[in-house]
Amino acid sequence: MIIGQIKDGIVLDHITAGRSMEIYNVLKLGKLECNVAMIQNADSTKMGKKDIIKIGTVMDLDLDVLGYIDPGITVNIIRDGKVDKRYHLWLPERVVGVIKCKNPRCITSIEQEIVHEFKLADKEKKIYRCIYCEHAAKTKSK
Numbered sequence: 001m002i003i004g005q006i007k008d009g010i011v012l013d014h015i016t017a018g019r020s021m022e023i024y025n026v027l028k029l030g031k032l033e034c035n036v037a038m039i040q041n042a043d044s045t046k047m048g049k050k051d052i053i054k055i056g057t058v059m060d061l062d063l064d065v066l067g068y069i070d071p072g073i074t075v076n077i078i079r080d081g082k083v084d085k086r087y088h089l090w091l092p093e094r095v096v097g098v099i100k101c102k103n104p105r106c107i108t109s110i111e112q113e114i115v116h117e118f119k120l121a122d123k124e125k126k127i128y129r130c131i132y133c134e135h136a137a138k139t140k141s142k
């Protein structure tokens, strides 16, 4: 993996090709003042094509959200130009405040201030259900 000129930062590797923009938006990387580089459709021996995001600072990442969007991502924490820590993501048990329940009769549709929360109901099929009404969310993961 090419780290480039990052001395301290984060490299999100093995992002499903075409999904980096979504991750960029969800993590609000546009609001950071440091360098952020997105590489789209990089060649990958493992995946064919992949996206990579390089962030020029070590920041807190919501790994549950990342895992929900794309559980195949590898998170590399870079310190002093070397990979200090590496995480492989997973499908989170709970997703809070990311997916919205589409059921018009759900309490979250009526009470605006309730945070939308989903729990993993089927790991194989990647089905998440609203904790209030059991309505299934369609995950974007493949």
Ligand code: ZN
Binding pocket: 101, 102, 103, 106, 107, 108, 130, 131, 132, 133, 134, 135
């Ligand atoms: Zn609901």
